[in-house]
Amino acid sequence: MTTDLTRRSAAEMASLLSTREVSAVELTQAHLDRTDAVDALVHSYLHVDHEGALAQARAVDQRRAAGDDLHPLAGVPIAVKDILTTKGLPTTCGSRILEGWVPPYDATVVTRLREAGMPILGKTNLDEFAMGSSTEHSAYGPSRNPWDLERIPGGSGGGSSSVIASFQAPLAIGTDTGGSIRQPAAVTGTVGTKPTYGSVSRYGLVALASSLDQAGPCARTVLDTALLHAVIAGHDQLDSTSIDAPVPAVVEAALRADVSGMTVGVIRQLTGEGYQAGVQTRFDEAVALLVERGAKVVEVDCPNFDYALAAYYLILPSEASSNLAKFDAMRYGLRVPPAEVDDPSAEQVMAASRDAGFGDEVKRRIILGTYALSSGYYDAYYGQAQKVRRLIADDFSRAFASADVLLSPTAPTTAFRLGEKLDDPMAMYRGDVATIPANLAGVPGMSLPSGLSDEDGLPTGIQILAPATQDDRLYAVGAALEAALLERWGAPLLTRAPDLSQGAVT
Amino acid sequence: MALTRDDVAHLASLARIDLSNDELDRMLGELSVILDSVAQVQQAPTEGVEPMSHPLPLTNVTRPDVPRPSLTAAEALSGAPAQEQQRFSVPRILDLD
């Protein structure tokens, strides 16, 4: 019964809860048991809140028993990427510099989860301060891909993707700055959406690149993702960059699952050369399936996407170098004295603490960003990158004039081995080439499974992109494709993943 | 424009990170490679293009001048590495001006 419960979709769990076939406590306990069984292998979590989650579940059961009006997802447990502040629960951002830090406030996204009555199981692992594409840059050790424990689960949100893929949670919150929800989804055979920039509050989301970051939903199905999207999206007075408009009808679109009459555009620059054969094949098949289901396909040309990676790796480090300046050992976080200095000054303590507390990737990006912003270099680097950004946004506008949604493979490859790209930062960065443009332009994007690659049997993902504020289109197309693929496969892709409860899989 | 070791050391000092010599050397190599790649932005056709600092066309987001509850001093100080007299205790500060 326990295993059965954790295999269900969130929508099914919600249904079981509402009919009282299952209690919130049972459901939460089932997931905590699953974590006890497998997380030593997967390492999705940095912190599991057994007590808190069960207490929240109990409260939901009591309210249901009392006949209170409850949110449809009340009692469905969820995991939260450890870059969103959770009052009373440690929030490390995957870094030593925040080891043990307990925030005195909740992120708005977290508040909305609590208000919906969704027990928070724990905080998931990530590349330090969300900088990375493999979760290998977490100061607390990497998470692993449930499909092959020697491979990356994607990054930066490898904890959120693996926690879903290993059935430790039906839902998770991720964040996406350059693909950190979508790419992990692609390599783990799960679903993830980066919403339109500004449609989900960033209050309490520890900033990496303020103009690129968005929190978003992660799940195993498109409908589940939509249900979670609807909980967290919406205007927030505490976030000046938050859109004051109703949340798009994502759930209805997911239920509709209809692409007939829609035009889908394949982005010339994000397909073909540079993409692993198996990834490309599954992508082409998925596009063909959409056509079978009534969509029209066109090719779109986005020539400035060729500059996206360069622009991103200038804008992000620049904003990050400023955002991470607050970690200076004065008000919170790690404080270490410099070695062999009597009576160190505040400046010296700052510099020693930051060197000790930040990992290599973070330091690299801070230095790069400091350089790109410095006087004499601003115009050529940061200033220029912001212009390229506008070119990319214009490319999107032009493309959306001839297509309702755009498509590409989510990532050029399937999950690579742990350690494979650690010595070559540029190789790591190149994995983001398909996901980065959406963050630069602020448009929404989703990744859902397109199948397993022939050469290595690992999950591949297809990326759907929509115009800003039209997030519902992602769900209409995604759900239609998901249904078509399910029909072809006979069972969800994740049923083919190894059974972790048997121990390590070689 | 090639990056020198002194450049990296200067940047590290601006960023208040006390890099070890090993770190400096390693970072010089890595950053040089990255910089070469990102310098590619200079080849983009940006003549007459306005820079984009915000993806959304929002303006004039403000709030009324009405007080909201603050944190308690205990909450504010809860993460402090050191505190004294309800204030954050920090090592001696070098004179800025």
Next chain:
Amino acid sequence: MTTHATREPETLMGYDEALTHFDPVMGLEVHVELGTATKMFCGCSTTFGAAPNTQTCPVCLGLPGALPVVNEIGVESAIRIGLALNCEIATWCRFARKNYFYPDMPKNFQTSQYDEPIAYEGYLDVDLDDGTTFRVPIERAHMEEDTGKSLHVGGATGRIQGADHSLVDYNRAGIPLIEIVTKPITGAGERAPEVARAYATALRDLLKALDVSDVKMEQGSMRADVNLSLRPRAADAQDQDAVPLGTRTETKNVNSFRSVERAVRHEVMRHGAILHGGGSILQETRHWHEDTGLTTSGREKSDAEDYRYFPEPDLVPVAPTRELVEALRATLPEPPAERRKRLLADWGYSDLEMRDVQNAGVVELIEATVSAGGSPAGARKWWMGEPSRRANGQAQDVASYAAEVGLTPALVAELEGLVTGGRLNDQLARQVMDGVLDGEGTPTAVADARGLELVKDDGALEAAVDAVIAANEGVADKVRDGKLQAAGALIGLVMKQMKGQADAARAREMILAKLGQG
């Protein structure tokens, strides 16, 4: 490592001599702390004097994940200040991050404005002591936020040098600041120190009239940094502007208007000595010492301290509509200088009388008294009299003293009314004022309680006049003979007999009439 200069006296050139060789160019940067109820980017209260770290939140504490939201009154105040300084108001501008590390900076960047200030290209005309007007050009006014406050512990003086650690309170962090920067102020010549002080004072008056801040330099709600450079004096005055500017120094810790003037003067003398001796000026920040009247060296100020400015991505642009700007323009009070000219014309004071009431700080009180029915002359006389004397005796300004004792403009108008209405004469009215200031009540109530009233009854007056004439025939004869001045003594005696409660003019009339001179 920062070096801290010792307090050895630097060589100074005589001021007048310095001005024969050099032309001073100044710049003033003033920071104004707005009196808004909440901080610039969060809803924490700004009330002064709260216990440490009780007015903070994730935003102003710089906690990870927190985000700023702009205070609408901060923006409106900035626009109003810009308009009052005759500035252009930007149609679109952004906030920018000024990145540097310091323990009193919660985010280690200050959210400020860089190359897109909300107000720019303005001027302020300031009146100098000799009655001439000097136009100070304004470069910009922009919005930013204040830092936390540090207590330096362990050193001898509580100052930063010699302290072994510091204690930081972030209550002040995030309070709105408006920074007002002048363009280089040229053409002041030897009057540069006076111009600087006059500008600071005029700016203070203007900001007070706008009601955006309590602008108290001693309390830090208005802070001035003084920049000064010297350039060689051109042989021909019209060639002076073509002479390039010299290296400037910035002087901080200038905490009063007088200090502004003294600091300019001092720096002229210090730069003069160095330049005349063939040396060059070190571009640096200096610290003013009120007690010694000297500046000492602070840290070296590189002109482009690399702040790595970039547009603040957590805030969206501010684009004030022209409708808003005009609506705010309509709320501007009359500029203090114009107001003064208007009142001067309306009230008919001499320049000296106007200067006196301004210095005494009673202009608003007089205005209000006139509104309440008093005459300008009367209002001036009464407010400059006993109330001013008593306020000065308590080292207080008249307005707050008056508020304390309950002396309102309406009451002063009432008092004057008792005189013009004939109930009291000047001498009696003074007694009534004493009573009001002593808390005995309104003028009417005091007069009633003390039984002070000019006797209107001619009968009683006539009786007194007859009695005095009868008792002083010698003096009376002098008057009969035509020595009218002698009547003065008789009038005095009549007043004494009437216990002062007689109309002295009526008494004189009666005396003269009875002695054949009326």
